[in-house]
Amino acid sequence: MLLCDFHIHTKYSDGSVELRKTVDLFGQAGFDVIAITDHVVNGDSYLGKLAHRFRLTINESNFDQYMEHIHEEAQRALDKYGMLVIPGVEISKNYASSEKSAHLLILDIKEFIPACLEYEKIFLSAKEQGALIIACHPHHTSEMINKDTLFLWKNREKYGKYIDAWEIANRDDVFNVISLKKYPYIANSDFHKVRHIYSWKTLLNCEKNADSVKQCIRNNKGVAITLFRN
Amino acid sequence: MELFWFCAVLSVIGLICYGLQIWSVRSTLGMKKGCSIVKDNACPADIALQKFTPPVSILKPLKGLDDNLFDNLESFCHLDYPEYEIIYSLQDYNDPAYKIAKKIKDKYHEKDISIIVERCNEGLNPKINNLIPAYRVSKYQYILISDSNVQVDKDYLADVASCMSDPDVGLVSNLIRGMSGRTFGSVLENLHLNSFIIGSVCFLDKFLKMPCVIGKSMLMKKSDLKALGGLTAVKDVLAEDYIIGRGMHEMGKKVVLSNHVIDNVNEYWGFGRFINRHTRWAKMRLKIGGIKYFSELVGNPVFISAVPFVYEQTQINLIFAMLVSVFKVLGDILLGKKLHTKMNSFCYLFSPLRDMLIGIIWFVPLISQTVIWRGNKYVIRKDSRLFPCPETGIWSIKYRFTDSIRALLAW
Numbered sequence: 001m002l003l004c005d006f007h008i009h010t011k012y013s014d015g016s017v018e019l020r021k022t023v024d025l026f027g028q029a030g031f032d033v034i035a036i037t038d039h040v041v042n043g044d045s046y047l048g049k050l051a052h053r054f055r056l057t058i059n060e061s062n063f064d065q066y067m068e069h070i071h072e073e074a075q076r077a078l079d080k081y082g083m084l085v086i087p088g089v090e091i092s093k094n095y096a097s098s099e100k101s102a103h104l105l106i107l108d109i110k111e112f113i114p115a116c117l118e119y120e121k122i123f124l125s126a127k128e129q130g131a132l133i134i135a136c137h138p139h140h141t142s143e144m145i146n147k148d149t150l151f152l153w154k155n156r157e158k159y160g161k162y163i164d165a166w167e168i169a170n171r172d173d174v175f176n177v178i179s180l181k182k183y184p185y186i187a188n189s190d191f192h193k194v195r196h197i198y199s200w201k202t203l204l205n206c207e208k209n210a211d212s213v214k215q216c217i218r219n220n221k222g223v224a225i226t227l228f229r230n
Numbered sequence: 231m232e233l234f235w236f237c238a239v240l241s242v243i244g245l246i247c248y249g250l251q252i253w254s255v256r257s258t259l260g261m262k263k264g265c266s267i268v269k270d271n272a273c274p275a276d277i278a279l280q281k282f283t284p285p286v287s288i289l290k291p292l293k294g295l296d297d298n299l300f301d302n303l304e305s306f307c308h309l310d311y312p313e314y315e316i317i318y319s320l321q322d323y324n325d326p327a328y329k330i331a332k333k334i335k336d337k338y339h340e341k342d343i344s345i346i347v348e349r350c351n352e353g354l355n356p357k358i359n360n361l362i363p364a365y366r367v368s369k370y371q372y373i374l375i376s377d378s379n380v381q382v383d384k385d386y387l388a389d390v391a392s393c394m395s396d397p398d399v400g401l402v403s404n405l406i407r408g409m410s411g412r413t414f415g416s417v418l419e420n421l422h423l424n425s426f427i428i429g430s431v432c433f434l435d436k437f438l439k440m441p442c443v444i445g446k447s448m449l450m451k452k453s454d455l456k457a458l459g460g461l462t463a464v465k466d467v468l469a470e471d472y473i474i475g476r477g478m479h480e481m482g483k484k485v486v487l488s489n490h491v492i493d494n495v496n497e498y499w500g501f502g503r504f505i506n507r508h509t510r511w512a513k514m515r516l517k518i519g520g521i522k523y524f525s526e527l528v529g530n531p532v533f534i535s536a537v538p539f540v541y542e543q544t545q546i547n548l549i550f551a552m553l554v555s556v557f558k559v560l561g562d563i564l565l566g567k568k569l570h571t572k573m574n575s576f577c578y579l580f581s582p583l584r585d586m587l588i589g590i591i592w593f594v595p596l597i598s599q600t601v602i603w604r605g606n607k608y609v610i611r612k613d614s615r616l617f618p619c620p621e622t623g624i625w626s627i628k629y630r631f632t633d634s635i636r637a638l639l640a641w
Binding site for chain 2: 003027028029030081082194195228229230
């Protein structure tokens with residue numbers, strides 16, 4: 001089984017660890033597959049503007065540099081640790097209301113997708129790139145500081161068909177509603193700080209390459225979750 | 231005023247002792263590479279003996295993820311040494327370290343690496359429990375017990391083994407250097423390893439000729455260990471390294487401190503872990519050293535010099551405490567430079583804080599005898615012998631009381 005984490009932030013957005021150190025941290029801990037998913041924040045809200053002001057987001061101008069850096073690190077990680085690193089982003093639509101806010105992971109992204117686009121356009125753009133779409137922390141979380149992002153769950157009837165999998169667990173939280181609805185699932189750390197490495201993770205029974213990993217998640221066969229602890 | 235002069239005298243003695251520690255570290259490091267018994271004026275025959283490279287079994291007890299575990303284990307695959315085997319030993323397939331061990335074995339399939347997973351409950355020391363199965367399957371007469379949190383360079387084994395060229399040598403251990411602190415707890419840990427710990431080890435070796443073995447790296451012969459009763463003889467002690475070293479010394483074997491410095495990578499330690507480890511080590515030192523433990527307080531001039539100021543907040547008390555701290559920080563910087571620790575100079579400002587914490591920790595063993603090690607709780611007695619901690623009955627009350635205090639302080 002491959003030990004995986006598909007939701008990891010670095011200093012490219014609001015993570016506290018540099019990309020290289022993040023890759024090393026997961027490599028040193030024996031992970032098989034990780035995805036780097038820094039925030040791409042919408043600029044059409046007050047909260048979004050703040051993120052842009054404090055450079056807590058990937059934008060069109062630094063996206064290529066971000067991708068190049070990830071590819072560079074991916075090669076190093078493969079050579080050194082035998083670990084697959086998948087490039088991704090977390091499209092973050094932040095609004096004052098939790099019910100309007102949504103975060104979604106685009107895994108194996110190739111081209112920049114602005115977060116201020118309409119949902120359908122974001123989904124279609126991701127599909128065109130062959131990327132995987134994951135709805136993250138879709139329900140109420142125990143986090144005191146971060147706001148809930150409930151939009152996708154509230155509108156699952158409309159948007160569910162575009163979403164390849166839902167986060168059934170995020171860091172310390174488990175969302176049982178995902179299992180009740182029998183949606184495809186994965187579990188991630190939402191890594192921002194070093195201690196977040198000890199959290200819920202995904203185990204996949206598939207080959208260690210991006211296509212097999214995406215296929216395995218889409219089919220949701222051979223997927224398990226585990227609480228990674230030292 | 232009497233208190234001031236009393237503490238001032240103790241602090242000056244402490245600073246002088248620290249100066250001697252710095253000198254002994256510099257002296258040990260300044261020696262020819264290898265071990266402290268190899269002199270600069272060694273004859274050609276001695277030099278030939280230094281090329282002594284017997285086959286070695288490296289025993290690596292693994293439990294959980296240490297900082298930089300992959301690199302630590304990988305560094306042993308790059309040793310420039312003719313013949314050696316590496317045995318990773320774990321209690322459980324579900325241990326996260328198993329995955330790393332497996333990855334290293336797969337990556338270096340040409341190396342003689344084996345992984346032993348066996349639940350062994352022979353004793354109370356979890357490291358010895360981990361080592362017993364590895365020891366059983368080891369092939370060679372020379373065994374190197376090496377902790378999972380150390381990283382070495384390619385000359386390490388050749389340097390350490392060369393010390394064994396003298397048949398009277400029973401055990402070789404190494405100097406340890408704390409590296410790569412990125413969190414507050416790691417910085418404190420590395421500062422402590424690179425001043426008090428390394429200074430004390432070299433001081434004891436140079437001036438008192440006392441064997442002070444740190445178990446992170448111990449090379450010995452199976453026959454010598456067997457003469458001491460084997461690993462099972464230390465299965466119930468916390469300081470198995472010290473006890474083995476002392477046993478070798480009493481058996482008439484030389485216990486050698488190699489001046490090959492090995493890295494202990496402490497990158498992401500939490501503050502609690504620092505406190506927990508040094509509380510445990512302090513308890514261990516009290517049980518081993520007995521009355522000698524009290525000399526440690528003198529060896530902490532920063533703490534001693536702060537006592538008059540705590541008692542009476544006068545200008546002279548403050549200036550004195552600050553002066554002592556400045557001297558101590560300068561000493562730490564000097565040692566850090568000599569050890570090439572690459573520590574950010576700013577981090578040395580935490581040195582007085584670390585000394586104060588260690589000073590407070592010094593008192594803990596006087597009121598508590600329990601230790602928590604790798605998730606297990608024990609009572610520690612003479613020579614660091616471990617006993618299971620009673621969980622029920624009248625004798626458990628005081629342990630439950632200390633537990634509740636610890637929980638309150640979230641250690």
